[in-house]
Amino acid sequence: MRRYGPAILLLLTGAAILRISLFSELYLRYVQSGLRPYLVVSGAVLVLLGAAAGVVRWRGRHADEEYEEGHGHAHPGPRPAWLLALPALALLLFPPPALGSYSAGREAAQRAAQGVGTFPALPSGDPVRLTLAEFSSRAIYDSGRSLKGRTVRMTGFVTQDDDGTWYVTRLYVTCCAADATTSKIEIRGNASSGHPPTDAWVTVTGTWRPKGELGSDAAWPPVLDAGSVVRVKQPLDPYEKR
Structure with a gap:
């Protein structure tokens, strides 16, 4: 043989x-x-x-x-x-699973390579479905504060810090998993207690909580006051695209 x-x-x-x-x-x-x-x-x-x-x-x-x-x-x-x-x-x-919290945890505070400025208006009607990258960019860099007063909805997997702070996280890619970088949103509010376990996928709905000076390290990661947190299945395509 x-x-x-x-x-x-x-x-x-x-x-x-x-x-x-x-x-x-x-x-x-x-x-x-x-x-x-x-x-x-x-x-x-x-x-x-x-x-x-x-x-x-x-x-x-x-x-x-x-x-x-x-x-x-x-x-x-x-x-x-x-x-x-x-x-x-x-x-x-046994195909290996998609990248998850371990890969996200290795990523330093990654933010969009852009300066503070105005963004296009969000679509009418609430909640607005956004990717985590879109939410992060607007929360950190949008001088027009387009997120203010709007209800948004996003999907990602759960990651958390040692102190119990938890995040909805998504990895986004340009070509393949090898170049994946991280986008994450800190979850607060009444619906944030008793969150699902690490790596579980959730859809969160809530409102943006301003934090820190625009474009500064203090503004990252952005914060969402969650009105609801619903556990969901992993999407067919687990990555966001640049």
């Missing part, structure tokens, strides 16, 4: 890529949706290469056997090479 190791490794890797990109939406845990066609093509090419390599190995088996009869035993490849198949097999059977 060691003769077919490279072919099996190609097949496992290709099958794993196809599993997360063609037969499910799991690829959204790692890359943006626009990269799906490239993943599908890559997976298909790897499967074809693996199949072709297997056929070549099978056809060459008889020649090797004849060589062994005339010249002694051939030297098989090293056994540790099979360990290379383990990551591909793990991805095929």
Whole structure:
């Protein structure tokens, strides 16, 4: 069987890529949706290469056997090479979860690379559905205070500090999970008590509580006085887009 190791490794890797990109939406845990066609093509090419390599190995088996009869035993490849198949097999059977509170906790206070200024008016009607990045930018940099008096609704996962302060958090990406950065909102108010456990997904509805001077470190992270906190399922695409 060691003769077919490279072919099996190609097949496992290709099958794993196809599993997360063609037969499910799991690829959204790692890359943006626009990269799906490239993943599908890559997976298909790897499967074809693996199949072709297997056929070549099978056809060459008889020649090797004849060589062994005339010249002694051939030297098989090293056994540790099979360990290379383990990551591909793990991805095929047990795809890792999306980034969560651990990744968010490693991120320092990230804020939008922009100065204080005015923002476009929010849509009419409450509550207004916003991403965490949109809320954070307006809370920290909007000199027009467009959030004042408005009820907003956002979805993210729970993170918390050692002192019990908790946040609704979201990771946002440019290309893939490797470049993910953090946006988080501190949750206060009557609905903030008894929050769900870390990494649970929630939808929060509430009003902005001004904090600190615009554009300063004291304004981060922004604060939401929550009127309701509802536990929800993780979205199909867990990341916000820049």
